[in-house]
Every structure is written in structure tokens, then in C-alpha cells.
Amino acid sequence: MLGVPRYFGLRGNALNLAISWIAGLDFLLFGYDQGVTGGLLDLPSFTKYFPDIDPESVEGTLKADRETNQGIAVAAYNLGCFLGAVFTIFVGNPLGRKKTIFFGSVIMTVGAILQCTSYQLPQFIVGRIVTGWGNGMNTSTVPTWQSETAQAHQRGKLVMIEGMLITAGITISYWINYGFAWIGESEVAWRFPLAFQIFFALIIFGGILNLPESPRWLVMQGRDEEAIEVLVALNEKPPEDPFIKNEFQSVKLTVLEMSKGSYRSLFEMSDYREFHRVSLAYINQMFQQISGINLITYYAPKLFKKINLSQNNYPKLLSACNGTEYFLASLIPIFIIERVGRRKLMLFGAAGMSLSMVALAITLWALDNGHPSGGPGQAVFLFVFNTFFAIGWLGMTWLYPAEIVPLRIRAPTNALSTSANWIFNFLVVMITPIAFNNIGYQTYIIFAVINAFIFPVVFFFFPETRYRSLEEMDDIFKKSTNLFNAVTNSLNEPHRYDKNGQLKSEYIAEFEQNERVRESVYEKPDSSHSSS
Structure with a gap:
């Protein structure tokens, strides 16, 4: 590679860190893309070129039309991500992990160029879709590439770190938007934040092929x-x-x-209860998005503007502070995920998010009815909601599906569940401006009910996977005779591994026997071939 040593001359821990750095940078770029557009929607230099997505300057039917247009323009990115994730199902294995990430980053660069050079709304929307397409390819591939190169005992923590880096990217985008909002009517205020995506993408596709x-x-x-x-x-x-x-x-x-697995296997109900487990993985990804997190992530400046703090770029400043607190909260599960477990974090998050949405509905109703005290309450609970989400659900949906499904169908299940994440992300981002325009504070009530519904579903149907190997999860589901007792089995079955990931002494003989059986199954074709 042009005189550069293979793997940049790195080996061992240094090489693992380089892989983690590139993988982390991709998730940081993912977060940056999610956060950057919301802070541009009210800039005069932006709305000058895209008046059709500026509902603030008009009323009546035209306002509703522009709210719809705004939802389409912003959500186009998520539609692109969905298409990119589906596309990767077919090209991911033929291309390989590195080349898929390389081409995904190149596509993201093309999309960013289209966005930052736009003078017409169609070009901007196309740029959003193209950028999303590349991101969909990357986010479908990077976790797989990292997990398949990382040491086994580091994988869970690495997945939670990826979730944390999404919030880091969101935070960076918010602070850049805030800083550039002060430069007045110059187009640089929105063209630079969009172009800055290219910086991260260049590092990724410039380094990935030599790893x-x-x-x-x-x-x-x-x-x-x-x-x-x-x-x-x-x-x-x-x-x-x-x-x-x-x-x-x-x-x-x-x-x-x-x-041994195939896409048809996803819908089987053998002793392994494949369809049961695939459904849990899909619903887990869906729940993350229908919780309402991205109505805040994408529209935070617009929401803060509703509390009558439009002067001095306060909405963007509050958004940046919100993103910073979101990032800090995302550090917590990295340290407690193994001690507390998956179920408790998901339940904690769902309960907190539901109550936060109730509080947001009450404070917005108060604000709409002339009670200025609703403004500070609105601001506080936008922070509180993000905190509960960061702890309970941010990284969980990248971890739990991989732990819940059998190894033979992990790849197709990952593709299917990831597509759920993006299509429901698109749905929420698309309907948010329309919902606020038509039903106002009741938008929050909808999400409060959804999060309240998530709590019992997790409690009754989502088994605990902490300290469980894939083989243990297979046994737990084999013993499950209905949708309910998988949870009971996961909580009552003795653990084969301790908190350090070491096999307990009473299971060593059984493990060695199983390994001999597996090896004999694998070696049998070779021995028969050599004897023929």
C-alpha cells in the first residue's frame, strides 16, 4: 500500500486498538449525521435556498405542507440507511467486511458533497438519501467486522462503547451548529457543518483497507x-x-x-425456537426507535425553540448541552451492563422514558396555555428522557439481538433486525413535525403510552442474557414451551460461566465432551475424503 507497512506496522493490542478506532469513528460519524441537520433548519441562510421546508414563516395549510416537506427532507437520510442496510444483505458477503465499509464511506462522502453544494431541495434530499445509503452499509457491517476481529471477552464492552460514540457524534454536531450559528447570514453556517462529515469518512476509507x-x-x-x-x-x-x-x-x-442457517430458518419453530428468538431481536430494535428518541435527536433545536428561548441562539446552545449530557449518560452502561444485566437496564429505561414523556406532555400543554413555568420543565425533561434512553436502550439493541439468536441464523437476523431500526427511525423522524403541527402536546402522550407498553413486554417476554453463552441460550429456549417461560428459565437456570467469563468447574467435563463431538462432526468430511 504505497510503501505503508501492512496493518501500519501494528500487531497485538495496538492493532486491536486501531480496528476499534476506525470502527468507533464510523459510529461517531453515524451520530454526527443524525444530529447535524436539526440545527440548520431555522438558519436564514439555509431557508433562503430551501423555503419549502421552513414552516415557521407561514400559517394555515401552507404551514402543514411545509411541515410535511421538512419531515420528508430530514427523514430521507433514514430511508437511505434502510436501503443501504438491505443492500448490504446481498453485497456484504461477496465484498467482505473491509470493502463494504470502504465503499460505504465513499458513498457517504458523495452524499455529503451533494448536500453541502445544494441550491435546490431535490438535490439536498438526494444527498440525504445517498449519505444514508452509505451509513446503512457501514452500520450493518462495522459491528460484525469489529466483533469478528476482537478478543471474545471485550465484545460486550466494545458494543456499548459504540453506542456511546453515537452520542459523541451527536454532541459534536450540536456544538458545531451552535458555533457556526453566530456567523450571521453567511452560507458557511450550514454548508460547513454538512461538509464536515467528509472529514470522518476520509479517515475511515483512507485507513480501512490496510487493516x-x-x-x-x-x-x-x-x-x-x-x-x-x-x-x-x-x-x-x-x-x-x-x-x-x-x-x-x-x-x-x-x-x-x-x-447451516438460511433466511428460511428465521421462520422455523424447531427445538431452538428460531422464529421466537428472531421476533425478540426485531422487536428489540423496533422498540429503540418507537421510544421517541429521534424526535429529540433530530429536532432538539426546534423543540427548545418552543419554550420561548429563540434569542441569542439559545435553542442551539441548549441542544449542545443536551447532547453533552446525553454523551455523559451513555458512559454509565459501559461500566454496569454486566453487573446489572440487560433486562433491568431495559426496564429502567422504559419506565423512565414513559414518565419523562408524560412530564413533557404536561409542560408543553402548560406552555401552550399561557403558563411560562412550562418552559423550564420542558427543557429539563428533554434532558431527563435522553438520560434514561442512554442508560437503558442506546447500546442495548446492538448487543441483545446478537446474544438472543442461535449462531446459525445470527447473520440474517442481524440484517433483518437492523432494517427494523432504520425503517422505524424513518417513521418517527417523518411524522414528528406533522404530529406537533396537528396535535401538539399529545405527540408526547403517544410516546408515553408506547414506552409504558414496552415495560411489560420486556418484563414478560425478554429473557436475561447476562453471563450466558450462545449454547446456554439454546438450552434455555429448548426448555421453553411457550412465549412466557423463556424469561423464567433464563432467571432460574444455573449459570455455567462466572462473572469473569470463566467456565465453572462443574461444567468443564461437559464442555470438553461437547467440544469433542463438535470437532468430530467437523472433521468427519475430511477423513472420509482422505479415505476415498
Whole structure:
């Protein structure tokens, strides 16, 4: 690579950190894209070119039409993300993890260029869709690439860190919007924030091709020697080391197991209860979006403007402070996810989000009816809602689906559940300006009811996966005879692994026996081939 050492000369922990840095940068870019547009919608230099998405300067039917146009323009990004995620289902494996991320970043760059050079609304919307398409490809691939190159005991924490980096990107976009809002009527106030996306994308596609490919993907392609070379570099051990041999054998067995699955398998109800588990993964992703988080993420400046603080760019300042607090709250689950468990965090988040939405409905009603005290309450509970979401749901939907489904259908389930995230994201972002224009504070009541509904669904139907291996989850669902007792089984079944991920002594003999059976299943075709 033009004289640059392979993997930039990195090995072991340094190489793992480089992979995590590029993966994290992609999720930071994901967050930046989510947050940047909302702060531009009220800029005079922006609405001058796109008056059709400026409802504030008109009334009546024209205002409603412009609210709809605004929803379409902003949500076009999420529609692009959905299309990109679906597209990746078909091109992800043929291209490989690295090339998919490379082309996704290139597409995002093209989309950002289209947006920041727009003079007409159609070009801006097309740019939003193109940017989303690239992001959909990346967000469908980066977690897989990182998890397949990371050491096993780091994966859960890394997934929660990815969630935290989304909020970091949102925060950066809010502060940039606030800073550039002070430069007056210049078009730079909105063209630069949109163009700044390119900076992150350039780093990603400039570095990704010189980092390791996924060993699992290489084995899937029959490139075993390259897979071993990657494992050697990632673990900084010689090829003959027993750890490398065992790790390679584990990858081979994993690929063999995954080859048994198909999209048809998603809808089966064998002893593994595949459709039951796929439904939980899909609903988990859907719940994250219909909670209402993105009505705040995308429209925070507009919501803060409603509390009569439109002077001195206060809405953008409050949005930036809101994003900063959101980022700080997202650090909490990184440290408590394993101690507290998945269910408790989801329940805590759903309850808090529902109550926050009730408070937002009450304070907006008060504000609309001439009670100025509703303004500060509105501002406070926009912060409070984000806090509960960050702790309970931000990173959870990137972690839980992978833990709940059998290995053989993990890949197609991940694609399906990710598409749910984007299509419901699109729905919320699309309807938010229309809903506020037509039903006002009752918009919050809808989301309060939805979050209240999420609580019992999680309580009765979502089993706990903390300290559970995929094999343990298989056994738990095999023992489940209906939709309800999977939760009971997950809470009552003894754990095979301790909090450090070590197999308990009473299960070691059983584990070794199972490994011998798996290895014999894998090696049998080879032995029959050699005897023929």
C-alpha cells in the first residue's frame, strides 16, 4: 500500500486498538449525521435556498405542507440507511467486511458533497438519501467486522462503547451548529457543518483497507492461510502457538455452524425456537426507535425553540448541552451492563422514558396555555428522557439481538433486525413535525403510552442474557414451551460461566465432551475424503 507497512506496522493490542478506532469513528460519524441537520433548519441562510421546508414563516395549510416537506427532507437520510442496510444483505458477503465499509464511506462522502453544494431541495434530499445509503452499509457491517476481529471477552464492552460514540457524534454536531450559528447570514453556517462529515469518512476509507479482514469471512471464502495470518497479527503469537490453532479451529467450527442457517430458518419453530428468538431481536430494535428518541435527536433545536428561548441562539446552545449530557449518560452502561444485566437496564429505561414523556406532555400543554413555568420543565425533561434512553436502550439493541439468536441464523437476523431500526427511525423522524403541527402536546402522550407498553413486554417476554453463552441460550429456549417461560428459565437456570467469563468447574467435563463431538462432526468430511 504505497510503501505503508501492512496493518501500519501494528500487531497485538495496538492493532486491536486501531480496528476499534476506525470502527468507533464510523459510529461517531453515524451520530454526527443524525444530529447535524436539526440545527440548520431555522438558519436564514439555509431557508433562503430551501423555503419549502421552513414552516415557521407561514400559517394555515401552507404551514402543514411545509411541515410535511421538512419531515420528508430530514427523514430521507433514514430511508437511505434502510436501503443501504438491505443492500448490504446481498453485497456484504461477496465484498467482505473491509470493502463494504470502504465503499460505504465513499458513498457517504458523495452524499455529503451533494448536500453541502445544494441550491435546490431535490438535490439536498438526494444527498440525504445517498449519505444514508452509505451509513446503512457501514452500520450493518462495522459491528460484525469489529466483533469478528476482537478478543471474545471485550465484545460486550466494545458494543456499548459504540453506542456511546453515537452520542459523541451527536454532541459534536450540536456544538458545531451552535458555533457556526453566530456567523450571521453567511452560507458557511450550514454548508460547513454538512461538509464536515467528509472529514470522518476520509479517515475511515483512507485507513480501512490496510487493516485486517475478518478471519471468519476469510475462512468462509476458503482463504484459511490468510485467516491464520490475521489471527497471528491480532494476537501477536506465532502460527504454531496452541492458542492460534485453537482459535482457528473455533472460527472454522463457527463458519460450519453458520453455514447451516438460511433466511428460511428465521421462520422455523424447531427445538431452538428460531422464529421466537428472531421476533425478540426485531422487536428489540423496533422498540429503540418507537421510544421517541429521534424526535429529540433530530429536532432538539426546534423543540427548545418552543419554550420561548429563540434569542441569542439559545435553542442551539441548549441542544449542545443536551447532547453533552446525553454523551455523559451513555458512559454509565459501559461500566454496569454486566453487573446489572440487560433486562433491568431495559426496564429502567422504559419506565423512565414513559414518565419523562408524560412530564413533557404536561409542560408543553402548560406552555401552550399561557403558563411560562412550562418552559423550564420542558427543557429539563428533554434532558431527563435522553438520560434514561442512554442508560437503558442506546447500546442495548446492538448487543441483545446478537446474544438472543442461535449462531446459525445470527447473520440474517442481524440484517433483518437492523432494517427494523432504520425503517422505524424513518417513521418517527417523518411524522414528528406533522404530529406537533396537528396535535401538539399529545405527540408526547403517544410516546408515553408506547414506552409504558414496552415495560411489560420486556418484563414478560425478554429473557436475561447476562453471563450466558450462545449454547446456554439454546438450552434455555429448548426448555421453553411457550412465549412466557423463556424469561423464567433464563432467571432460574444455573449459570455455567462466572462473572469473569470463566467456565465453572462443574461444567468443564461437559464442555470438553461437547467440544469433542463438535470437532468430530467437523472433521468427519475430511477423513472420509482422505479415505476415498
